[in-house]
Amino acid sequence: MTDRYAVFGQPIGHSKSPRIHQFFAGQTGQQLSYTAEEVAPEQFVGSVKAFFAQGGLGLNCTVPLKELAFAFADTKTIRAQRAKAVNTLKLEADGSVLGDNTDGCGLVTDLLDNHAFNLKGSRILLLGAGGASRGIIAPLLGYSPQTVVIANRTVEKAVELAAEFQDIGVISGCGYADLGGQAFDIILNATSASLSGELPPLPQGVLATQGVCYDLAYGDQPTAFVRWGRENGAFYSLDGLGMLVEQAAAAFYLWRGVRPSTHALIELLNAERGMS
Template sequence: MSELDRYAVIGHPVAHSKSPFIHAAFARQTGQKLSYDAVEVLPELLADVLAQLHAEPYQGLNVTLPHKLAVAALCESVSERAKLAGAVNTLVRTASGWAGDNTDGVGFIRDLTVNLGVALAGKRVLLLGAGGAARGLIAPILAERPAELAVSNRNPWKPEELAEQFKALGPIVPRTHLSLKGDRYDLVINATSAGHAGTLPRLPGQIVAEGGVCYDLSYGTAAEPFCAWARAQGAVLSADGLGMLVEQAAAAFEIWRGVRPETAPVLAALRTPEPCGSGASHRHPHPRTTAQD
């Protein structure tokens, strides 16, 4: 084992993580010799564990909840896209510490545009949520030149702050969930954590446009409420975030190893035949117009 370059994902909890499976598959595919672990890290021990993993040494780390924000402050340098996202999900070992990066945004865009074939240019896009997950998507979405990017939250303050912070990259329309009534969007992205509690944001009536697409950053059971709502809205495609997970991992792997793995076979190995919410995207050739309040 000492001859292998060592990598890991850190989080709390982390036992459920699919990252060890994904990176082991990438390593086999590309002929890279490495090991990849899942390391449970309590928030109060984050700084100490990062120093320990650096000393062992680990060459790179993936970072999952709840450490993406806190780890940024512990890096000796942070990439521009990680600064914009306000979070770090990828660490690269340097001689004296860790360099931080964020591949979540590029992973989302690649899954949406390449894997699912959904273009953003000229589309009306609604981003539900204004926390760290949503923040990491804003710059990559604006770079695709949508006709409109609306960011919606339960209260208007966070979306208004984001509109101000990102105004140099493009306009953001700050909204509350209830103020969306009467609007229609070509793409609705759920970046809230409501699905983890089995619920949805409180949304008014029909907001998905005819031929519209819905995407939940969560996957598995956490994506089921939103994907069920998307089907009731008549979305032609409802997708969970498993593809984003694989694509952001591939981007991190390329940063570490200098080679980009093929994601399609790894994503296929993770997929099950169930519809969206159990790890798949679900297409609707005949959109329904049923609204759900």
């Protein structure tokens, strides 16, 4: 019987995850199936229980299910506990369910290994104080940046989120209007607004010379934030496709004990959408 895996989300039709995991399976000689299934939040618990009861071994959970997956997991990795969100569930041998969050490690692997960024001593601006931000802060702080500043439309949310991580690094929260006069080496967009063509109100000069822009979202066309980075002289302005592939590779390793190579797949997916 083929080992079964899936991604749950809403919406899920655009997901590249089935293709990514089938690529990894072929590359590493693993026999498995991986499907994408539309699951609404109110269906989540029943759907997960049914999936595992019917022989499923592991799940990815995307928006808006990551907090529900966190609540569902019997045990959580340290990085999932920090993120308070889970994107990967694994059925353990004893029948319990382990929850992990591979988003942050996926991001830093893409930044460090695929693009040779240096996070140590860098000034990082993180746009947005929602779940996407929460999942990446601890991994970023683990590489000793000079500072991480979270900017958000609701200032209180940014300040509260920063306070949760002040034990592991230099981090603060503010509103967009408070960014004037500051310049950042790396600006990470963790808002969903970029996909709808909207952007946070960023002041002139917020991107340092030779600075880098990175949108956690991705699309077949450059996102609004990727375009903003290019228009404002970013040395690189990238989207989150590499993060998507790297977080999937970390989940695949958790499930299968085999670490796939990601470079060929990232090149293939970029070539297909006409991005180098």
